[in-house]
Amino acid sequence: DAGITQSPRYKITETGRQVTLMCHQTWSHSYMFWYRQDLGHGLRLIYYSAAADITDKGEVPDGYVVSRSKTENFPLTLESATRSQTSVYFCASSQAWANEQFFGPGTRLTVL
Amino acid sequence: GESVGLHLPTLSVQEGDNSIINCAYSNSASDYFIWYKQESGKGPQFIIDIRSNMDKRQGQRVTVLLNKTVKHLSLQIAATQPGDSAVYFCAETLSWGNKLVFGAGTILRVKS
Numbered sequence: 001d002a003g004i005t006q007s008p009r010y011k012i013t014e015t016g017r018q019v020t021l022m023c024h025q026t027w028s029h030s031y032m033f034w035y036r037q038d039l040g041h042g043l044r045l046i047y048y049s050a051a052a053d054i055t056d057k058g059e060v061p062d063g064y065v066v067s068r069s070k071t072e073n074f075p076l077t078l079e080s081a082t083r084s085q086t087s088v089y090f091c092a093s094s095q096a097w098a099n100e101q102f103f104g105p106g107t108r109l110t111v112l
Numbered sequence: 113g114e115s116v117g118l119h120l121p122t123l124s125v126q127e128g129d130n131s132i133i134n135c136a137y138s139n140s141a142s143d144y145f146i147w148y149k150q151e152s153g154k155g156p157q158f159i160i161d162i163r164s165n166m167d168k169r170q171g172q173r174v175t176v177l178l179n180k181t182v183k184h185l186s187l188q189i190a191a192t193q194p195g196d197s198a199v200y201f202c203a204e205t206l207s208w209g210n211k212l213v214f215g216a217g218t219i220l221r222v223k224s
Contacts, residue, residue: 103155
């Protein structure tokens with residue numbers, strides 16, 4: 001019963017490098033989400049996906065790219081990491097739009 | 113874990129007492145609300161939800177109250193335990209298709 005997993009759990013990278021954060025869910029939920037959590041800002045939505053091959057921007061999408069070729073995976077890529085992208089990233093999934101979202105354990109990313 | 117709570121309101125309660133965590137939501141049209149609990153180093157965990165056609169819903173040791181007139185949501189935890197210590201977030205959305213918007217969170221500290 002894996003539920004929703006994220007990898008890596010911790011990542012340190014340098015400014016300008018490309019980084020991909022992985023998210024995998026075993027429930028076949030239609031919806032998947034990426035959030036970042038920062039001091040003073042709470043959880044902010046980066047991107048979401050309603051189904052395979054359907055993605056849309058959230059509140060803070062700049063500098064990020066997502067894809068959803070398979071229902072169970074929703075990777076988030078930072079094409080050229082910046083220090084302002086240092087944060088804790090959470091992936092979530094839900095069965096329907098207005099249902100509870102199940103969160104992964106998070107990835108703590110540090111950009112030096 | 114991530115120190116997301118440095119600038120958040122804090123509620124300190126004695127073990128065994130009841131806790132009340134409040135949330136003012138932003139959109140008068142929101143019709144679905146969720147409370148999440150986040151422990152240090154973990155992702156948010158669903159506690160309880162409520163739809164706008166209700167003003168009260170009870171779970172195990174928790175009760176959510178919704179006052180649409182003043183756009184206020186509260187979470188009541190009965191007989192608070194040390195394991196209840198965490199950051200609590202309320203979230204709101206429109207069930208017909210909008211993003212889940214999270215509040216900033218409240219830290220609950222339980223004193224033994």
